[in-house]
Amino acid sequence: MTTSLPLLSILIWLPLLGAVVVLLAGNQRPALARWLALLVASVTLLLSLQLWTGFDSTTAAMQFTELKAWIPVFNVNYHLGVDGFSMPLILLTTIFGVLVIVAGWEVIKDRVHQYMAAFLVLQAALTGVFAALDGLLFYVFFEAMLVPMFLLIGVWGGPNRVYAAVKFFLYTFLGSVFMLIGLIYLYLQSGSFNILEWHDLGLSMTEQKWIFLGMLAAFAVKIPMWPVHTWLPDAHVEAPTGGSIILAAVMLKVGGYGFIRFSLPITPDASNMLDWVVIGLSLIAVVYIGFVALVQTDMKKLIAYSSITHMGFVTLGLFIAFSIFRASPDGFGAAMGVEGAMMQMISHGFISGALFFVVGVLYDRMHSRDIADYGGVANVMPWFTMFAVLFFMANAGLPGTSGFVGEFMVILASFNASIWIAFFATFTLILGAAYNLWLVKRVFFGEVKNENVSRLRDINSREVFILTVLAVAVLTIGLYPQPLLNVMHVSVEHLLQQITQTKII
Amino acid sequence: MNLQDLQIVAPELIVLIMACSLLMLDLFLSPQRRGILHLVSILTMALAAIITLRGHPALEATGTVMAFADTVIRDGMGDLLKVFAYLTMILVFVYSRHYLKQFNMYRGEFYSLAMFALLGAMVLISAANLITVYMGLELMALSLYAMVALKRDDRRSSEAAMKYFILGSMASGFLLYGMSMVYGATGSLQISEISIAAAEQGSDNMILVFGLIFMVVAMAFKFGLVPFHMWVPDLYEGAPAPVVLFISSMPKLAAFAMAIRLLQDGLSSLHHDWQGMLIVVAVLSIVLGNLAALAQQNIKRMLAYSTISHMGFVMLGLLSGTAAGFGASMFYVITYALMSAGAFGVVIFMSSKGVEAENLSDYRGMNQRNPWFAAMFAAFMLSMAGIPVFVGFFAKWLVIQAVVDAGLIWLALLAVVFSVIGGYYYLRVIKIMYFDKAKDETPIQVPSDFRAVLSVNALLMLVLGIFSAPLIAACMAVF
Numbered sequence: 008m009t010t011s012l013p014l015l016s017i018l019i020w021l022p023l024l025g026a027v028v029v030l031l032a033g034n035q036r037p038a039l040a041r042w043l044a045l046l047v048a049s050v051t052l053l054l055s056l057q058l059w060t061g062f063d064s065t066t067a068a069m070q071f072t073e074l075k076a077w078i079p080v081f082n083v084n085y086h087l088g089v090d091g092f093s094m095p096l097i098l099l100t101t102i103f104g105v106l107v108i109v110a111g112w113e114v115i116k117d118r119v120h121q122y123m124a125a126f127l128v129l130q131a132a133l134t135g136v137f138a139a140l141d142g143l144l145f146y147v148f149f150e151a152m153l154v155p156m157f158l159l160i161g162v163w164g165g166p167n168r169v170y171a172a173v174k175f176f177l178y179t180f181l182g183s184v185f186m187l188i189g190l191i192y193l194y195l196q197s198g199s200f201n202i203l204e205w206h207d208l209g210l211s212m213t214e215q216k217w218i219f220l221g222m223l224a225a226f227a228v229k230i231p232m233w234p235v236h237t238w239l240p241d242a243h244v245e246a247p248t249g250g251s252i253i254l255a256a257v258m259l260k261v262g263g264y265g266f267i268r269f270s271l272p273i274t275p276d277a278s279n280m281l282d283w284v285v286i287g288l289s290l291i292a293v294v295y296i297g298f299v300a301l302v303q304t305d306m307k308k309l310i311a312y313s314s315i316t317h318m319g320f321v322t323l324g325l326f327i328a329f330s331i332f333r334a335s336p337d338g339f340g341a342a343m344g345v346e347g348a349m350m351q352m353i354s355h356g357f358i359s360g361a362l363f364f365v366v367g368v369l370y371d372r373m374h375s376r377d378i379a380d381y382g383g384v385a386n387v388m389p390w391f392t393m394f395a396v397l398f399f400m401a402n403a404g405l406p407g408t409s410g411f412v413g414e415f416m417v418i419l420a421s422f423n424a425s426i427w428i429a430f431f432a433t434f435t436l437i438l439g440a441a442y443n444l445w446l447v448k449r450v451f452f453g454e455v456k457n458e459n460v461s462r463l464r465d466i467n468s469r470e471v472f473i474l475t476v477l478a479v480a481v482l483t484i485g486l487y488p489q490p491l492l493n494v495m496h497v498s499v500e501h502l503l504q505q506i507t508q509t510k511i512i
Numbered sequence: 513m514n515l516q517d518l519q520i521v522a523p524e525l526i527v528l529i530m531a532c533s534l535l536m537l538d539l540f541l542s543p544q545r546r547g548i549l550h551l552v553s554i555l556t557m558a559l560a561a562i563i564t565l566r567g568h569p570a571l572e573a574t575g576t577v578m579a580f581a582d583t584v585i586r587d588g589m590g591d592l593l594k595v596f597a598y599l600t601m602i603l604v605f606v607y608s609r610h611y612l613k614q615f616n617m618y619r620g621e622f623y624s625l626a627m628f629a630l631l632g633a634m635v636l637i638s639a640a641n642l643i644t645v646y647m648g649l650e651l652m653a654l655s656l657y658a659m660v661a662l663k664r665d666d667r668r669s670s671e672a673a674m675k676y677f678i679l680g681s682m683a684s685g686f687l688l689y690g691m692s693m694v695y696g697a698t699g700s701l702q703i704s705e706i707s708i709a710a711a712e713q714g715s716d717n718m719i720l721v722f723g724l725i726f727m728v729v730a731m732a733f734k735f736g737l738v739p740f741h742m743w744v745p746d747l748y749e750g751a752p753a754p755v756v757l758f759i760s761s762m763p764k765l766a767a768f769a770m771a772i773r774l775l776q777d778g779l780s781s782l783h784h785d786w787q788g789m790l791i792v793v794a795v796l797s798i799v800l801g802n803l804a805a806l807a808q809q810n811i812k813r814m815l816a817y818s819t820i821s822h823m824g825f826v827m828l829g830l831l832s833g834t835a836a837g838f839g840a841s842m843f844y845v846i847t848y849a850l851m852s853a854g855a856f857g858v859v860i861f862m863s864s865k866g867v868e869a870e871n872l873s874d875y876r877g878m879n880q881r882n883p884w885f886a887a888m889f890a891a892f893m894l895s896m897a898g899i900p901v902f903v904g905f906f907a908k909w910l911v912i913q914a915v916v917d918a919g920l921i922w923l924a925l926l927a928v929v930f931s932v933i934g935g936y937y938y939l940r941v942i943k944i945m946y947f948d949k950a951k952d953e954t955p956i957q958v959p960s961d962f963r964a965v966l967s968v969n970a971l972l973m974l975v976l977g978i979f980s981a982p983l984i985a986a987c988m989a990v991f
Binding site: 147150157158168169172173176185194 | 879883894899900901905909912913916917921924925928929931932935936939940942943946947980981984985988
């Protein structure tokens with residue numbers, strides 16, 4: 008289905024245009040910059056809702072497609088479109104596009120216009136990544152999002168921000184250049200940069216293996232997987248609250264989306280052969296990083312590490328399909344793994360975004376992220392604590408919250424593959440409960456620990472707004488995930504069909 | 513010689529006439545009215561561009577047209593390179609004016625020497641005969657030597673000039689020696705005839721291959737490729753900033769044309785031999801250029817090493833030996849000239865009186881002092897680092913694609929890994945401008961003409977990136 012309005016283009020270009028306008032507002036008029044940015048982000052969000060209402064969930068074909076020649080000499084096209092995988096992720100992006108601007112409302116006092124503009128550019132690039140159906144266009148957006156994030160961490164970040172910003176940039180850059188060579192190779196084989204054509208392109212096993220590894224380098228860094236995850240805690244700790252939120256909520260999903268859009272359908276045979284690598288790394292992330300999270304003393308770091316374990320579930324859910332198909336040809340449970348991975352991505356977006364906001368609320372008041380500085384916050388901030396505990400519980404995978412759905416589906420799916428994989432994956436339930444509950448106990452419960460805590464004021468209406476939106480999202484997805492699953496179901500079936508067909512020629 | 517020939521070289525004639533007129537005009541102008549020289553120079557460039565773009569009737573029919581007993585060729589590649597040469601010249605003139613005024617160099621010599629250098633570059637671009645190649649190269653080089661020495665009372669400037677002159681003459685010697693061997697082997701100075709003779713003999717003819725080696729060495733020197741790069745950092749540091757701006761942009765276009773004329777038009781049958789040589793210099797340049805740039809504190813030296821690595825990238829497209837590869841290199845060299853002009857435009861302004869910035873640390877907190885200026889410089893740095901959607905990315909993409917197409921995937925891997933390493937020092941500039949606090953917070957005032965042109969230049973980085981298709985198509989079409 009195509010609409011007459013180029014909706015996806017508008018979702019990309021409107022924030023970009025907005026960024027220019029916000030920049031023109033200048034440093035002297037921060038209020039104007041804020042309202043302009045909010046206006047642009049809100050309009051974008053409202054427009055993006057059309058994606059949901061106009062989406063046809065009975066087909067796996069790309070929808071809302073746009074196709075224009077971009078660099079015709081090399082058959083590069085401005086080719087956009089969404090399916091059941093990318094549509095929810097774009098909505099996630101536009102929702103957080105508004106939330107991060109509200110999150111930085113009073114907190115950011117220095118160079119507000121540049122801050123707001125950076126977020127709008129980031130949002131445009133993220134939307135572009137999810138909407139691009141052309142390999143080079145995808146790469147352009149993939150790289151372009153680094154610059155605003157780099158500036159956000161570096162300009163408005165914490166004391167060690169330069170190190171974190173440069174590390175973030177170079178890590179991702181290094182991963183993605185290998186993917187670029189993979190993309191170029193695919194172009195030279197197929198004569199086109201069209202991703203959908205690449206899905207049908209026959210490739211030998213050796214070619215597939217190298218392309219798979221090149222893409223793995225890019226997406227493993229982005230998502231991130233152990234052992235290339237070390238940039239994430241640094242980036243999260245130093246980034247301003249808004250930066251952490253968008254990084255955790257949306258940017259990490261680009262890695263998972265990359266696996267779905269590129270690695271699995273383009274190199275299914277190599278993925279099948281090397282799935283043990285990804286599964287192994289995912290389990291390490293789940294178990295080992297879970298333990299690492301347990302010992303963190305910095306709240307942001309703890310959430311960052313918990314993000315890595317949750318992303319381990321995404322990669323596990325995506326790649327478990329291969330061993331399920333090997334175990335039984337009917338592939339019972341494979342769809343559940345992929346859908347679980349998608350659910351996990353969406354849910355983690357809301358939960359981790361909320362958690363970083365929770366930490367941000369505390370940090371704005373106390374200027375400390377150290378768990379040891381807190382204690383008994385519940386006594387002085389009861390409303391805030393209610394929200395915070397909900398999100399930490401969701402992070403631990405409490406049934407009824409969105410955190411439960413994805414993890415449960417992935418664990419169920421992995422039972423169909425191997426009891427041992429499932430065994431290690433279940434560790435997350437124990438470890439997740441441990442580090443989340445322990446943090447809640449130390450920060451929120453108990454006696455008021457010191458004077459600073461006793462002087463805390465409860466959340467204001469702006470903060471209530473953000474927390475409510477996120478809480479509603481977490482609970483809705485947790486209690487009634489069916490609509491979201493419906494949207495992606497056909498696309499998941501299509502993907503499974505693609506990965507079970509050998510492409511070796 | 514007849515009128516027909518003159519019509520073909522009309523752009524060269526205009527530049528020649530105007531270069532001589534500027535010399536004369538300078539004598540009769542009072543110092544207060546030197547602005548006329550500036551204006552006339554820019555208008556000349558615009559005029560030359562119009563004449564070049566109007567083309568030649570024969571050009572449309574056959575694609576190439578020869579003049580002066582087949583020693584001069586006019587073709588699509590040459591015209592395209594020339595147009596961008598004029599454009600960079602305009603940038604050079606605008607960026608240089610304030611600096612020249614402040615340092616008492618605002619005289620006719622700068623303009624006429626720059627024009628003569630351009631003329632040399634144009635002759636080189638249009639060369640169809642080894643003698644023409646040499647003539648164009650020397651005309652360009654001699655003008656450049658004199659320009660480097662313009663600040664003659666300055667020790668560093670004189671040292672840079674001496675170094676450049678001595679090494680440059682040596683490179684010219686190499687070139688002549690190589691040419692004489694090629695002549696000996698093929699019996700002709702005409703590039704098209706050399707091509708035919710070389711195809712018959714192939715690489716079995718030792719003298720021919722030997723001549724090729726010498727020519728490649730001279731070419732590598734002109735590009736500033738490792739291991740013939742020693743003059744580059746010293747020249748960039750010592751020479752007056754406008755001259756560095758000039759040397760870092762326009763002559764690269766000429767050097768590219770020289771490589772195409774000699775290697776592709778002349779000795780394409782020896783592709784296998786020169787490919788190996790170019791791989792060596794390309795790898796060394798990319799590796800050493802990027803690594804050495806990491807260690808620089810002086811911004812000019814940093815940019816010098818970055819130029820070296822960029823020229824290594826240009827070689828990647830050339831060495832692939834395919835039409836797409838040549839087009840990629842041409843796109844790279846054209847966009848690099850614009851990129852480099854802009855980056856040095858910023859450096860020139862920062863090193864003029866009242867600012868006197870030499871080191872990277874002088875750019876601290878630029879975003880506070882002048883956000884516009886910081887954003888412009890950041891755009892050039894990101895473009896050089898090859899970050900989309902800036903044009904530098906598309907240039908890198910094309911040359912890497914050419915290399916992968918040629919089956920040299922290891923070379924592509926090496927190139928991208930080192931472009932990540934290179935990314936670090938470009939990011940460092942951005943870090944210094946945006947993340948660090950300014951030492952002194954006085955706002956920086958930028959003259960309006962400078963501001964306008966620099967804005968257009970930086971915007972070009974973005975526009976040529978987003979709408980790269982026409983220029984890419986033009987570059988691909990001429991091979």
